[in-house]
Amino acid sequence: MIDPLASRVLALALGLLLLVAAWHKLAARDAFVAALDDYRLLPAGSVRPVAWLLPVIEAALGLLWLAGLARSGAALATGLLLAAYAAAMAINLRLGRWNIGCGCGFGGAASGREQPLSWWLVLRNLLLIAAVVLAALPSSQRTLGAYDWLTLALALVALALLYSGASQLMRNGAAIAAWRKPRA
Amino acid sequence: MPDALLISNAVLWCVVIVLALVVLALARQVGVLHERVAPAGALMPTSGPKVGERTQPATLRALAGTDITVGGVSPDRRATLVLWISPTCPLCRGLVPTAVSMARAEGLRLVFASDGDSLEQHQAYVRDLGIEEFPYVVSQAFGISHAVSKLPFAILVDADGVLRSKGLVNTREHLESLVLSMESGVRSLQEYVGLAERQDEASLRGQHP
Numbered sequence: 341m342i343d344p345l346a347s348r349v350l351a352l353a354l355g356l357l358l359l360v361a362a363w364h365k366l367a368a369r370d371a372f373v374a375a376l377d378d379y380r381l382l383p384a385g386s387v388r389p390v391a392w393l394l395p396v397i398e399a400a401l402g403l404l405w406l407a408g409l410a411r412s413g414a415a416l417a418t419g420l421l422l423a424a425y426a427a428a429m430a431i432n433l434r435l436g437r438w439n440i441g442c443g444c445g446f447g448g449a450a451s452g453r454e455q456p457l458s459w460w461l462v463l464r465n466l467l468l469i470a471a472v473v474l475a476a477l478p479s480s481q482r483t484l485g486a487y488d489w490l491t492l493a494l495a496l497v498a499l500a501l502l503y504s505g506a507s508q509l510m511r512n513g514a515a516i517a518a519w520r521k522p523r524a
Numbered sequence: 525m526p527d528a529l530l531i532s533n534a535v536l537w538c539v540v541i542v543l544a545l546v547v548l549a550l551a552r553q554v555g556v557l558h559e560r561v562a563p564a565g566a567l568m569p570t571s572g573p574k575v576g577e578r579t580q581p582a583t584l585r586a587l588a589g590t591d592i593t594v595g596g597v598s599p600d601r602r603a604t605l606v607l608w609i610s611p612t613c614p615l616c617r618g619l620v621p622t623a624v625s626m627a628r629a630e631g632l633r634l635v636f637a638s639d640g641d642s643l644e645q646h647q648a649y650v651r652d653l654g655i656e657e658f659p660y661v662v663s664q665a666f667g668i669s670h671a672v673s674k675l676p677f678a679i680l681v682d683a684d685g686v687l688r689s690k691g692l693v694n695t696r697e698h699l700e701s702l703v704l705s706m707e708s709g710v711r712s713l714q715e716y717v718g719l720a721e722r723q724d725e726a727s728l729r730g731q732h733p
Binding site for chain 2: 487490491494497498501502504505508509511512515516
């Protein structure tokens with residue numbers, strides 16, 4: 341059993357994250373097609389349709405989470421999507437192809453280069469999957485008061501800031517690694 | 525009591541959010557710094573012996589009275605770092621301890637060189653810096669043969685007597701760039717950047733035929 345407040349915070353945070361991710365992929369569609377192509381996991385013909393499909397799935401799942409309708413089905417789908425991303429990154433990292441864009445950049449365009457793959461990104465996705473599992477657990481019955489809603493809003497702001505901070509640190513880490521790593 | 529808890533909780537939330545903002549801002553600043561501050565290498569003049577050329581062994585009289593040889597195949601298989609300094613160069617004073625610690629860490633033979641001034645001034649300078657254990661050469665011809673025009677200047681000659689890097693060095697980063705240049709076989713930062721860009725273009729062409 342999990343407190344309904346924690347459950348709601350996670351659900352809303354995941355919903356917002358999915359919507360923002362979908363919006364970024366649709367806004368920079370050409371970049372996302374190129375990134376997806378770089379992963380070299382999809383047959384050539386299917387890259388463009390999949391590049392359409394992924395953000396649409398993300399947006400739909402995000403709306404379900406926001407509306408509080410994400411029960412086991414949507415949670416399972418979100419978990420599988422995140423696991424697929426993690427697996428795609430892990431496969432390319434194992435092949436030593438860290439030098440491709442991850443296609444997951446927030447503000448990646450602003451800093452010029454796309455964030456390259458790293459195991460931190462895989463870890464991030466595993467943490468997100470853990471959040472999905474927690475949010476999907478049945479929550480206890482408790483009526484939320486005004487103070488709970490305030491906590492909810494503040495927690496969302498704090499999570500969003502920490503998430504951006506962590507992403508920025510990953511980009512910095514990648515920039516430092518790029519100086520050290522000999523270009524093969 | 526419940527009021528106090530509520531207030532303390534609200535205050536803590538504010539602190540958490542402000543701290544998260546600060547962390548984000550710091551991380552972004554570090555990111556911007558990485559974009560702006562490209563790594564700097566030693567300034568390499570085009571005159572004088574070229575990097576990659578075999579140097580002729582030169583026998584020089586050190587301040588202590590011993591003869592030392594710079595250039596040619598080194599008998600103890602160590603690379604030689606020659607650093608030109610002068611009692612009248614303020615930057616040199618700061619760079620000497622750096623050069624000493626770097627030579628120890630990298631296992632280099634360190635030779636100081638200088639010219640001009642009186643021998644007494646050079647001897648006082650050596651005592652002042654505490655570098656009596658390293659050969660200190662006072663020779664105008666040696667400086668001219670390597671086209672040394674501005675100080676502090678350094679060259680790195682590998683164990684086979686090949687000039688591996690040279691340049692005007694102002695900071696530890698510049699000095700390290702000489703050693704890095706020898707180890708990597710890339711002569712200068714400009715060459716490295718050019719190499720990296722060509723590789724980027726090549727890999728782009730490879731991925732999108």
